[in-house]
Amino acid sequence: MHKLFEFIIHKKHWFLFILLETFAFLLLFNTGIHRRAIALFVENTFVGNLNKAISDYKSYIGLKNENDSLRLRIGYLEELYMQSLLNFEEYKSKYKDVNGINLNDSIRLRYVPASIINRNKYNDNIYYVVNKGSKDGIRKDLGVVSYSGVVGSVMSVSDNYSVVIPIINPLSQLSCRIKDKQFFGSLSVLSGSMNKLKLSNVPSYIEVSKGDTIVTSGYSSIFPKGIKVGVIDKETNSYRVSNSRYFKEYIVDLFTDFDNMAYVYILVDKYDKELDSINREIMTTK
Amino acid sequence: MMENYIKTIFFIAVIIIIQIWGLNDVRIFRVATPYIYPVILLFLPIGLTKVKSIFWAFFTGFVIDSIVYTPGLNTASFTIVGFLRPYLINTLIDTETILTTKTPTISNVKWKSVVLMMEFIAINTTLLFIFDSFYISDIYYFFFSLVSSIILSLVISFIFVYIYDLI
Numbered sequence: 383m384h385k386l387f388e389f390i391i392h393k394k395h396w397f398l399f400i401l402l403e404t405f406a407f408l409l410l411f412n413t414g415i416h417r418r419a420i421a422l423f424v425e426n427t428f429v430g431n432l433n434k435a436i437s438d439y440k441s442y443i444g445l446k447n448e449n450d451s452l453r454l455r456i457g458y459l460e461e462l463y464m465q466s467l468l469n470f471e472e473y474k475s476k477y478k479d480v481n482g483i484n485l486n487d488s489i490r491l492r493y494v495p496a497s498i499i500n501r502n503k504y505n506d507n508i509y510y511v512v513n514k515g516s517k518d519g520i521r522k523d524l525g526v527v528s529y530s531g532v533v534g535s536v537m538s539v540s541d542n543y544s545v546v547i548p549i550i551n552p553l554s555q556l557s558c559r560i561k562d563k564q565f566f567g568s569l570s571v572l573s574g575s576m577n578k579l580k581l582s583n584v585p586s587y588i589e590v591s592k593g594d595t596i597v598t599s600g601y602s603s604i605f606p607k608g609i610k611v612g613v614i615d616k617e618t619n620s621y622r623v624s625n626s627r628y629f630k631e632y633i634v635d636l637f638t639d640f641d642n643m644a645y646v647y648i649l650v651d652k653y654d655k656e657l658d659s660i661n662r663e664i665m666t667t668k
Numbered sequence: 669m670m671e672n673y674i675k676t677i678f679f680i681a682v683i684i685i686i687q688i689w690g691l692n693d694v695r696i697f698r699v700a701t702p703y704i705y706p707v708i709l710l711f712l713p714i715g716l717t718k719v720k721s722i723f724w725a726f727f728t729g730f731v732i733d734s735i736v737y738t739p740g741l742n743t744a745s746f747t748i749v750g751f752l753r754p755y756l757i758n759t760l761i762d763t764e765t766i767l768t769t770k771t772p773t774i775s776n777v778k779w780k781s782v783v784l785m786m787e788f789i790a791i792n793t794t795l796l797f798i799f800d801s802f803y804i805s806d807i808y809y810f811f812f813s814l815v816s817s818i819i820l821s822l823v824i825s826f827i828f829v830y831i832y833d834l835i
Contacts, residue, residue, distance in 0.1 A: 395718035399751045402726045406747055409733070410740030410799060420802045 450495075456529065457493035457647055464491050467608065491606060492650040493527075494518055496544070498643060507551050508640075510534075514648060515542040523658075525605040525649040531637030532556065532611045533646050535604050544648070549579065549611075550640055557602055558611055561595040563588060569596070569611065572618070572633065579634045580618060586628040590614055596634055603651065603658065612636040676711045676771075679832055683708055684728065688735050691824070700816035703796060705732065706746065706788035707825040709753050710781060711832060714761060715768025718754045725750020745795035749788055756787050775833040785829065789821045 390397065411421035468491075496518075500511035514520050516539050526533040526546050534548035547554050549569065556569040558581060565588050572578040581596060594614040600607025611634070618631040687705045695701055708728055712721070729746035733739055757763070757772060760780045774781045797814050804810045 395722060395751070398719055399722050399747065402722060402747050403744060403751075406726070406729070406740045406744035408740070410744050413739045417802065 453495040453645055457495045460647060461491060461493045464606065468606065492652070493647040494520065494650055496646055496648055498646060499543070507553060508548055509537065509551070510546040510548060512544050512546055512646060512648070513542065515540050515544055517541050519650050520544050520648055523604055524651070526646050527609060527649060528638045528643055528646050530610070530639070532598060532605065532609055533638055533643070536648065546646070548640060549636070556605075556611070557599040558596050559599045560588070560590060560614070561597050566599045566601060569634065579612070579636060580631050581614070581634050582622070582629065582631045584630045584632060586630050590630070590632060592616060603661070605649070610637050675832070675835060679711050679828070680708050680728070683828060684731060688732055692736055696820065699813050700820045702817065702821040702824050703789065703793050704821050704825045704828065706749055706792040707785060707828055709749065709788055710772055710785055710829055712771065713769050714757055714763060714766060714772050716754070718751070721753045722747060722750045725753070741796065741799055744799055745792050748795055749792045752791065753788070756784060760784060773829055773833050781829065782826070785825055786822060789825060790818050793818050793821060
């Protein structure tokens with residue numbers, strides 16, 4: 383406060399000058415139509431620019447909220463898209479098979495948007511922490527996708543946060559298939575390399591070419607079938623022989639950009655609990 | 669000392685009166701109007717504070733505007749000159765070697781007084797021309813009128829400063 387007074391006293395001639403000059407201009411612009419018109423023009427220009435600057439600032443500040451609502455909207459649309467895709471698939475199978483599937487079962491996925499708040503790395507094992515937890519209906523083993531493809535699955539959940547294990551984590555494995563081809567392979571991290579995944583267990587008689595799209599197989603409760611994962615890059619040198627059958631391996635380029643990912647969607651399955659309890663029952667029977 | 673005050677007040681009053689009732693209506697060749705009142709700032713002490721300088725300029729401009737009914741026109745332009753006066757003096761005159769109670773007239777600071785006078789008149793007249801219309805329809809006429817007004821103001825002002833020094 384003392385410094386402020388000192389500043390005002392030190393610069394008093396400036397304040398006096400601005401005050402008297404303002405008074406003079408007020409007098410000047412209040413006489414004559416021409417000057418009044420100029421004053422109005424200047425005032426309008428100034429106020430207009432000021433309003434524009436304020437509204438630009440406000441819209442910039444509101445970007446986060448707008449972003450959040452857009453993400454919610456994208457989640458909702460993804461949900462609708464997936465539902466319609468599933469409906470279509472189910473319709474197809476319903477009319478093919480006599481034993482039709484109840485269509486209500488197919489409308490079951492909910493896309494919950496979440497922000498990535500942390501990326502942890504322990505001994506080459508990567509984990510993401512997202513800002514949605516059990517309070518938002520998130521449970522363990524739910525699928526996580528980005529707007530471009532598969533991300534991973536929920537590993538553990540607290541009230542407000544969840545830990546996601548991505549498919550680029552060596553501990554993770556995902557059942558996949560090549561789009562439009564009837565076979566299933568397993569996607570896992572290529573040993574000795576980060577961010578490179580391999581699709582293994584591909585029978586040698588399957589014709590695979592570079593650029594073929596890999597999608598989820600739907601052979602788990604985590605992901606529904608048909609979610610994009612990546613594209614085939616090239617064949618590896620290793621292979622596996624089992625029961626006199628020959629299996630190849632392919633390197634896969636992922637759709638999801640794991641380095642620049644800020645938001646994800648957690649897929650909440652309506653019948654997840656039910657499916658889980660059946661699985662558990664099978665395990666106990668074994 | 670008292671004589672000096674009376675002389676200064678007298679000259680300021682005379683210049684304001686001449687400006688209002690004599691020179692304001694002059695329009696030589698329909699081009700030039702002399703504005704000599706900025707010379708008043710030469711009759712005030714070199715060491716006049718910034719605040720007092722602004723007040724003097726504002727007061728003079730306000731009196732002229734009130735009488736000739738041009739509200740704010742001379743006040744706005746001359747207050748700016750009053751604000752700039754201490755800075756303009758500091759660039760020309762070494763205030764440490766000259767008595768600050770002296771005026772920046774020819775007898776005290778020689779040619780520097782003429783330069784100061786030119787600066788005061790040029791700035792004031794230019795601002796007056798701009799504030800008067802805020803619009804230039806004919807740029808050549810504007811500059812011709814401005815320059816001729818400044819020259820005419822300088823000639824008349826010089827006479828007043830010379831007489832001030834003589835008395």
